Amino acid sequence: xxxxxxxxxxxxxxxxxxxxxxxxxxxxxxxNLPFEIKRVYWTYYAPHEVIRGHHAHKELTQIIFAVSGSxxxxxxxxxxxxxxxxxxxPEMGLFIPKLHWRxxxxxxxxxxxxxxxxxxxxxxxxxxxxxxxxxxxx
Ligand code: T46
Numbered sequence: 001x002x003x004x005x006x007x008x009x010x011x012x013x014x015x016x017x018x019x020x021x022x023x024x025x026x027x028x029x030x031x032n033l034p035f036e037i038k039r040v041y042w043t044y045y046a047p048h049e050v051i052r053g054h055h056a057h058k059e060l061t062q063i064i065f066a067v068s069g070s071x072x073x074x075x076x077x078x079x080x081x082x083x084x085x086x087x088x089x090p091e092m093g094l095f096i097p098k099l100h101w102r103x104x105x106x107x108x109x110x111x112x113x114x115x116x117x118x119x120x121x122x123x124x125x126x127x128x129x130x131x132x133x134x135x136x137x138x
Pocket of ligand 1: 039041043052053054057062064102104112114120
C-alpha cells in the first residue's frame with residue numbers, strides 16, 4: 001500500500017486507512033513512504049498544559065501519528081504561512097516537511113509516534129524563532 005503526499009513542501013494530513021472491523025479491532029500500515037525511515041521515536045506522558053516543540057528542522061522530514069489520545073499542531077513555514085492540525089485518530093498521519101516551525105499540545109493520554117527521515121542530530125534543529133523567520137530573506 002502506497003501513501004500519497006500531494007506536495008512534498010507542504011504539511012498534510014494523510015489517511016493511512018484501517019484494516020479490520022469493530023469486532024476484531026484495526027491495523028494501519030505505513031509502507032512505501034516518500035522518505036526512508038532512519039529513526040522512530042515516541043513521546044508520552046506530556047502534561048496537557050505543556051507546549052512542546054518550539055523549533056524547526058533544516059533537513060528532517062517526518063510523519064507523525066497520535067496512536068492514542070489527541071495532539072494539536074501549529075505549523076509555520078519560513079514565509080510565515082501558519083496551519084493548524086489535530087491528530088485524533090490513530091490511522092491519521094501528519095506529514096511535516098523540513099523548515100516548519102512547530103508547537104504541539106498533547107491530551108492527557110496522548111502518545112505521539114514519529115517516523116523520521118533522519119537520525120537525531122541537534123545541528124539539524126533551529127531553536128531560535130528569529131533565526132527561523134530570517135531564512136525567508138535568504
Ligand atoms: C517533532 C516532535 C514531534 C534525543 O536525544 N533524541 C531524539 O531522537 C529526540 C527526538 C530527542 N532527543 C532529546 C533532545 C532533547 O534534549 O530529547 C529532548 C527533547 O527533544 P525535542 O526538543 O526534539 O522534543 P520535542 O518533543 O519538542 O520535538 C520532537 C522532535 O524533535 C520534533 O521533530 O516534530 O518531537
